[in-house]
Every structure is written in C-alpha cells, then in structure tokens.
Amino acid sequence: MDLxxxxxxxxxxxxxxxxxxxxxxxxxxxxxxITSTARQPESAxxxxxxxxxxFAIVEALALFGLVxxxxxAG
Amino acid sequence: MAGEPAILASDFPPGVKDFDFEGLVPGLGQxxxxxxxxxxxxxxxxxxxxxxxxxxxxxxxxxxxxxAESMYGFVRDGVATEVIGAKRGLRFAPYLTxxxxxxxxxxxxxxxxxxxxxxxxxxxFPMFLTAITYVMFLYLGIRKHGFFGYxxxxxxxxxxxxxxxxxxxxxxxxxxxLTRPVTLAVRLFANMFAGHLLLLVFTLGGVALxxxxxxxxxxxxxxxxxxxxxxxxxELIVAALQAYVFVILTASYVESSLADEH
Numbered sequence: 001m002d003l004x005x006x007x008x009x010x011x012x013x014x015x016x017x018x019x020x021x022x023x024x025x026x027x028x029x030x031x032x033x034i035t036s037t038a039r040q041p042e043s044a045x046x047x048x049x050x051x052x053x054x055f056a057i058v059e060a061l062a063l064f065g066l067v068x069x070x071x072x073a074g
Numbered sequence: 075m076a077g078e079p080a081i082l083a084s085d086f087p088p089g090v091k092d093f094d095f096e097g098l099v100p101g102l103g104q105x106x107x108x109x110x111x112x113x114x115x116x117x118x119x120x121x122x123x124x125x126x127x128x129x130x131x132x133x134x135x136x137x138x139x140x141x142a143e144s145m146y147g148f149v150r151d152g153v154a155t156e157v158i159g160a161k162r163g164l165r166f167a168p169y170l171t172x173x174x175x176x177x178x179x180x181x182x183x184x185x186x187x188x189x190x191x192x193x194x195x196x197x198x199f200p201m202f203l204t205a206i207t208y209v210m211f212l213y214l215g216i217r218k219h220g221f222f223g224y225x226x227x228x229x230x231x232x233x234x235x236x237x238x239x240x241x242x243x244x245x246x247x248x249x250x251x252l253t254r255p256v257t258l259a260v261r262l263f264a265n266m267f268a269g270h271l272l273l274l275v276f277t278l279g280g281v282a283l284x285x286x287x288x289x290x291x292x293x294x295x296x297x298x299x300x301x302x303x304x305x306x307x308x309e310l311i312v313a314a315l316q317a318y319v320f321v322i323l324t325a326s327y328v329e330s331s332l333a334d335e336h
Contacts, residue, residue, distance in 0.1 A: 049156055053326060056319045060257040063264035070090060
C-alpha cells in the first residue's frame, strides 16, 4: 500500500518549485524601485530602464520552469 | 440544453494541442495557418499605418501623424538614446521601433476577439526575432573590436585578480553567448503561451462548470468567466510590457557590444 503516492504530472510541482526564487526576486526588484523612487522621485525615469532589465533577467528562471514543465509533461 | 454546445466541456484541460491550427491552403500542409496569416497581418498593419501617417507630413501634425511620431519618439527617447547613448543610439531607433511595434501588435492579437492567438505563442517567431538581435550584437561587437578583441572584451573583466578568470570566463561565456539569446526568445514565447493558456483555462473552465453534474457548481461558471475578463486586461499589460522588455534588452545587448569598456 502506498502511503504517499503522487499521481498526475510531477512537472507541475517542478514548475511550482521553479517559481519560488523568481517570485522573491521580482518582489525585491520592484520593492527596490519603489524605495528609490520614494527617496528620490526625480530618479524615477533614470532607474526605470534598470528595473525592467533586472525584472526581465530575474523572471527568466520561472519561464524556463514553465516551458520545461510542458516539455516533460509526459 | 437544446442541441450540441459549440464549445465542449471535454476540451477542458487545455494543453499544447490548443496551439495547433489546421493548414488553410490545401496541399501545403501546415505552411499557411491562422498564425501565419496573423503574422502577415501584423506586418501589413504597421506598414500601411506608417505609409498613411507619413504620406503628407505636416509641420503641425495631424492626429494620425502625431500617433506615428509619438510611437517612434517613445522608442527613440525611451529606449534607443536612453540605453545605447545619445549619439550612437539614434542609428538604432528605426530598427528598435519596428521591432517594438511588430511584437506589440502580434501580442495584442492574443486578446483581440476572433483572432485570439498571438503568433508569439509559437516559439519560432520569438526565435527568429532573437536570431536577428543575436547576429546584430555579435556583428557590431566584432566590427568595433575585431574578432579576438570582441571575445576578450566580452569574456575578460578588467580589474580582477588573475586566478578569478578561471571562474569568470566560463560564466561570462555562458551568460553572453548562450543564455542571452535563449532567455530572450523563451521570455517572449513563454509569456504569450502562458497567457493564452490562462485565458483558455478560465473560459473552458466556465463551460466545464456550466455542464457539471452537480447543480451547485453551475453558478460558479460566472466567476470563472469574470476571471477570464480580468485576465484579458492583465494580458493587455503583459503584451505591452513584454514588447518593451524585448526591445530594451536588445538595446542593452547592442550597447554592451559597442561599449568601450566592459
């Protein structure tokens, strides 16, 4: 008798794990942007580019997780 | 319920199969599908719009001309000159504007009624757009620094103690030449793919709940469809954001190739 049998797609669990890091990272990126804008509102335009760059790079691993989840969906 | 419903609840768990379309021209297989037509439509829309807007340019712009000019101005001032630099960036503004508009129009096709699929949710379109970016920043870097100069410029960080290079050179190589193009393509693709799937889950989920055996589940389909509407607006933001991110990353890769120092 299996006590803890997992049925269904394991890759969806893998995607959930892959999304943890980027979730935290994206939060940090936007929090830092809001903090810097609150301290120095005139720097908002200057740092917006870097915010999107950082956001795009941090997000990449979650997207890999999503795609790989479909590739190994089985 | 009288008659067969148009959308069956058996479609419910949506998957990769929902991205396959039948060929429209018999005999050509999958060469011309809805996705192909939409990609042509996007290109045609942009070309026609800019031809019309700039047929008779006036000093005091008309509404259409103002729209075209502000689109170009947005990319030129917000991306090209801001990321690449005031003098060098101007040269890349036309290409970046074209790229931005092409991607954003294709992304918007994902939420326009009856079209409702973005060509970018097929990996081949982001892959090709990325290939252009990849070749462009490699070519620009090699033209400016020479082949070995460019390799050295990219891989060797200045001001680092020499034993660190054993660690840093492989990291820099993987980052600049492998993950850059892969992430650029996958980011756009995965966002559009996931967005389309999300809309399918809520729309088909509503149908599945409507046809549920348990009567108490049926009113919940309204909640599911309300979520589908909310997600459509969310997709509107994602479509614009991903086009912006793609262009800004392209600009920053070009900038890193053209930079004098690392």
